[in-house]
Amino acid sequence: MVAVGSTLPKVTLWENKPEEVVEFPSQGKFIIVGVPGAFTPPCSSQVPGYIANEKQFAAKGISGIYVVAVNDVFVTKAWKKSFDGGEQSGVHFVADWNGEFTKAFDAGFDASGLLGPLRSKRYAAVVENGKVVKVFIENEVTDVDISSADKVLSSL
């Protein structure tokens, strides 16, 4: 499971549209928020906190927030648009369409019967200079507690 010291998997990820590749900063601090699925109720309740607190995170040295879901790029783009202020926000909605990043980050679970055979657990990872320095993994994928924007922000 993704842990302190984990390095970032080298997987091509997109946002907004096909071929618009996501480049994680190799230096500095940013946050990856892994979520089970775009448009699911718990994930849609978790994300607004990150959109609303973008400046507060930046004030603590966070250069970017990357919400990663095992959905295709058309779905993640539509999901971003669905939030108040989502489209203008600098939060990245990242399509791990085949789950390769999630698998390599050892952050997946089998959501067969509801979402699909491979989805991302709910977690927040603070990454600094390419390595995970803090990670908050929810016990239940439907929980939005330790990986919520407030809790992660207050941990910085």
Added chain:
Amino acid sequence: MVAVGSTLPKVTLWENKPEEVVEFPSQGKFIIVGVPGAFTPPCSSQVPGYIANEKQFAAKGISGIYVVAVNDVFVTKAWKKSFDGGEQSGVHFVADWNGEFTKAFDAGFDASGLLGPLRSKRYAAVVENGKVVKVFIENEVTDVDISSADKVLSSL
């Protein structure tokens, strides 16, 4: 590939929310519209025609229109909501979340690199008393021509 005479696969499909099972009518005529993915540009250009022509289809004896995509039910619900008049429309947005229906209907293709390993080709099938009586399969999954609402409506 789905063809005239094909019978409907017995696969559990949902719409709107988990456990809200889709029941295809065993009698009468309805239409299944298979699409590669919710929120993709061609699919989002194809669907409004079916929403707009719901009454015209009913006037020709069509009891229901079922848009089937290999997406989960949270995505198909959000997609329905994204269209003008979508939420009020009687068009069913059906989640074939694991592609079982699409596979059994022999209507799938590998969309790896963009959407996922299994997605639905673009087709429209007129089903009567449980059997396909007409089918319009696009040569290219990005084409919206013979399976468009206008063309299918005029074929009835």
